[in-house]
Amino acid sequence: MDHSQLFIFVCTLLITSSCSRLTNPSMNMPFAQNAGLNTVWHNNASLLHNNHTYDDFLMRVILHATTTVRSGDSSLDDFPSFACGFYCAEPATTCHTYIFSIVFVNVYISIDDGVSLYSPEVVWVANRDHPVGENATVQFTELGDLVLHDADGTLVWSTSTADKSIVSMNLTGSGNLVLLDRTNVEVWRSFDLPTDTLIIAQTLQMGQKLVARTSLTNWTEGNFYLTTLADGMYAFAGIHTPLAYYRSPTGGNVATNRSAYVALKNGSLEVFTSFRETEAPDYRIMLPVHPFGLVFARLEWDGHMRLYQWANDSWASSDIFDITDPCAYPLACGEYGICLHGQCTCPDLVVGQSGLFELVDSREVNRGCSLKSSLSCGSARKARFLAVPNVTHFNFVYNWTTNEEHCKQSCLNDCSCKASFFHHKDTSSGFCFLASDAFSMISVSAQSYSSDFISFCFIKIQDSTHKSLLSKETRIFISVAGPLSFVTSVIVAALIILRRNKAEPLEDEYSIDQLPGLPTRFSFTDLKSATGDFSRKIGAGGFGSVFEGQIDDKHVAIKRLDGIGQGKREFLAEVQTIGSINHIHLVRLIGFCAEKTHRLLVYEYMPSGSLDKWIFQNRQAAPLDWETRLKIISDVAKGLAYLHSDCRQTIAHLDIKPENILLDEMFTAKISDFGLAKLIDHEQSSVMTRLRGTLGYLAPEWLTSVITEKVDVYSFGVVIMEILCGRRNLDYSQPEENRHLISMLQDKAKSDQFMDLIDPCFVDMELHMNDVLRMMNLATWCLQVDYHRRPSMPMVVKILEGTMDVETELDFDLVNIDPMVVANRAAQRNTVTLQIDSVLSGPR
Template sequence: MRFSANARTGNKTLLTSWRSSSDPSVGNFSAGINPLGIPELFMWYNGHSFWRSGPWCGQNFIGIPGMYTSVYLHGITLQDEGDGTFTLSSIQDPAYHLTYVLTSHGKFTEQYWDYGKQGWEYTSEVPSTECDLYGKCGPFGSCDAQNSPICTCLKGFVPKNQDEWNKGIWTRGCVRMTSLQCDRIQNGSEVGKEDGFMKLEMMKVPTFAEYWPYLSSVQECKDECLKNCSCVACSYYNGFGCMAWTGNLIDIQKFSEGGTDLNIRLAYTELDTWRSVSYNFSVSGNKRNVKVIISMSVIVGAIAIFICVFFSWKWMAKHRERKLISEETLSFKTREAQETVFDGNLPENVREVKLEPLFKLQILETATNNFDISKKLGQGGFGAVYRGKLPDGQEIAVKRLSRTSGQGREEFMNEVAVISKLQHRNLVILLGCCVEGEEMMLVYEYMPNKSLDAFLFDSLRKGQLDWKRRFNIINGICRGLLYLHRDSRLRIIHRDLKPSNILLDHELNPKISDFGIARISGGNEVNTTRVVGTFGFMSPEYLMEGRFSEKSDVFSFGVLLLEIVSGRRNAHFYGNEHALSLIGFVCLSATLPEIYAWKLWNEGDITALVDPAISDPCFQVEIFRCIQIGLLCVQELAKDRPAVSTISSMLNSEIVDLPPPKKPAFVERQSSLDTESITQNQKINSINNVTISDLNG
């Protein structure tokens, strides 16, 4: 049997597990080759990296201890087909009968046929220890199954979050204590001596290595790494060559046998400290005099404590300095922040943008085929969105901010500040960002079904949204909004709730996205002179007076709910004789004394509003109830609109009797306009779904 993977096309042949030992349907685990960089054998759990073999060195995988023994040399082989395709094959030698099984419990096992016993015998399985699990100790953390605790930071690094680390939560990993020489030059601080390397022996090297085959010795490998500011580690494997790493070092493990030497790049101060302490300990160990041993131990301990305190203080000082530089350079205080959107009662950390985790530009370029047009998902005022795939197989959506968009930069900073602090099943997940030179990008989880409008307003695809799915979407949006308004530690007003900002996952579950113009509220109504949002979804008090609150999002939710029920866009309600928007806000050339939904409600003909695709008598009561809730949400006065918590109770019939809705917004304004203009313009079907970027009087 052959596994294959193509680095150019991304096509893979995978081995998949059963769902259980008795159920042969497709399970949660899959295994195959990751061809990016140096090929490795990977195991994935529901698409997420679960285990890896380490790089293929020509005869074996470096990250599987004991694989250098003869049985493995006959077992499998990995070939480069020359067109970007790598193929992993099982043995052809009839003397060996081996089989490889991926179990439903996530074990990749090797079995051989025992001719004497006439049965299959296990020889090995992976993962075999907790340290084999991918990224167990996070970036720059090393795992050793023989130690307790199993995770430690590499020399020269400290836990990113000490409290979590002490509790055994290691996934956030470690951070460097002292900057490398290139960073010191860039920051304008004292340059000092050249960096050096700390050698770790018998290691499982990190994931995603770069291969430098033209180097023929350990020293050449180190010298080349020092010339490259991005290089943070290197390794020379005899018979194979030089491997190097940039970015975070992930999935490092200490073996009791096998593996290879890993050279970690450190600042000269960290390197000298490590060497001197090691030397002092070795001298002490050779002494037989107990007094000398005790004296040296005390001295070394005192020096170590002093060094730790000193560098911790230095790291904290530098960390504070970087925050200030980041705030000044990236100008996070937007005009709206100056208008007291961020009031003085908010937590201090809200005022600072934490750009973590950071993605390397090179990684995102590779993931999106250098932002190829075929990977483009959409375009907005901020720039383009591209589909990509990370080296571990995870699919992502990359929002690439336009270099010429001033407002795009504000959206970038605002979205990082807001959504990075939010976690909810109905909010899109921000995986990280990238800031290199002029490039500014946001990396999200990829939503395979794109946005709600792609289904709702497509005559061919809307049939997939039956009423049960639509009601699930409505409920999901409501839950996400409730989290923003009430349940998160920050109170968020989204300000741009609309179908194109509702993403759908593979099961058509909704996730609210695009927090570029969202604002943190202290709980009261906020005033602004800069109105941003989308026509047709903005509440009257916000559009006309610049006042927004949670009830502004409720208004937008009401419009959205009525769109989901009707299957028509807000600005697409055109009859044979009249042009009407869903709630009444139409282009100024089209005016009527009543608005469509309100008119049908009063006439008792609400059935005409319902999308024929969901016109099922079985669900009529529930559909009509949703229409009434939608009309309650779009009432003229903010105080008349229900809170999201109340809407949730209404949707779930916890509140049985709903109050009658009052006239929706813009009715009186429209009725005061000249109706003759309708006749003159009734054939002009203006489609107004423009997002306001900036309005200044």
């Protein structure tokens, strides 16, 4: 036997020996690249996994793609290849949460040690916003549906392919998890549902996004995403009002092109915005790719797009974006940081008022700054501004033309606003931008503008001048007893505290019997246990996070409120209002917790999540069909009609938007989050209230602060259009002329071209054209600028039930807002009204 034959024999022996270890004892089947129907994998030690603690990660493998083998003295050392399975979403030593993932991982096969995994890089995740625990299962069902269940049986994720004649599953050598039918055609592909990574041979089509994670250790969706538009590749910061910070320098025909895409190929990242016979890209970023092609590109949590390639037994990365200015990234200096020529500092140091901010990490100044006194809506302490001159934003998109004082006051009235930017030639008129995200700021010199142009950022900070009753008593005592020693002063101050605590009942001694009709009261310990110590996070909003939980036999969603600034009495009064209403299309409040500083709300669990996930995110294998969309519209209308007409007092919700519309397993829609709700006596025609609501959904009359329940009708009209068109009302990722959906509706309504607004992906809507046009006319009626001309919600229900017709004499000037606020028609298309988050429950 010659040397070559001996080597082949040894390789075969080693592979056979190693493969005997690659088994799942619970299924008694070999570890493989393919899987057949009715296969179940359990997330426990029965799956192949790495056992070494120094790996600092844990992965349990389900499928492993074919790899190229090279020889070694005592082992077969594989290049990184693809594996699919349960990946620990936290440090392996304390792992409680897992994500179902595809991972680029190096597999080391040794005669002595068996299989070792190292250098993992996650390239695709199914359940990034809903990690699962130990003993969760992945099942390839008999009907051809790939489903992920948590250990308690909760459905977490599915390919929704049960009716597609699927017969097998395969993890390809390129890292694509595919489901195949009987003719071997790929019916479902993970490549079509990207997360934050683009792999060789994968393309990013128009409408698809790479969404960065929140941080290095948090896999949930963050504030940055990359997408392909008709005129090139864009990167955006922000989710609800995204602003572009990068664009590939390409042309492209925006009006007609629907086939642009981005591809990562050996040697380049290529952007196609039009097709020619040569299929040459419009823009190419040349990349030094490893000859074996082991490469991927990922949008990182900090907004950078990085190329990863395997070299010298480790991953090396390099930036892809050709952004030459280091300050042009939204998080160049972290949150609140000010960037000048790549150097970072905190805002208070720039203006000489130290003590307001502190560095997140003193060793890494570019990690950003944090407020020493956190902002709290509704707090007894008032907010004020720190004025920082000569700074701007990475992408200044002004909300309106106004004066400096109005710009500042608008931010004060907007709970979500963290800073207002004002660019002007004089204080009587300028451009105002309200920033709800604390991205980095960019320091600019006077030469950046004309000599008479001024730029300011007004950063909202908590006013520290608020004095408590205790401090007043202490000051009086100290002024009278000045000659006494410092020690005596401290003793007397302590006695004052004890006396006040004895004279006034503790907050927890407040009797809830004074508020009858409250739902079930839970202790904080009960809810902490029900959520597994708040480990199963399923959502977050401006005032807290939502966790999945189990109370007895009830599956619940528990919202933990943070920094709401409310006393217990006010909180209980709002809970009493929510608990007193009950309707099939309102999310039911099961209970609450008001213990010391803890404020929690317990809701019924809605397994299909919020509506925005289904109409905006493009995550599903297929969009919602027309019947489902129409049912959701009808359900929301019935819930609002109940609030407006069938309660003891009219309840104006004031924050109707897709995030606050939840769906059960049958896609029945229910309205949630009543933290902004306002009670209106039936004999009242209107009520005065401060501005509240969310960007893009507020009726024009909010400018006067005199509102009726008809503001909900207006918001409902916006939601109808978003459901029909599959996009947000305000979308800064669109070309300028398409950013405001209601402005587009106004133009199309006047020319009777409603159907131009429908996403061409919604094929079945073309089969129901008459119904779709009827819904657009209903939306137009709800969006009338004069609220007297809008229908009531009971009238809307009758229209949806077919017992009443839509008004035909409509005003198509739908964005005719007060000219004092909006300077001109161009600015009008970009207008976004003010936003204030919910005090009680907040947006999801």
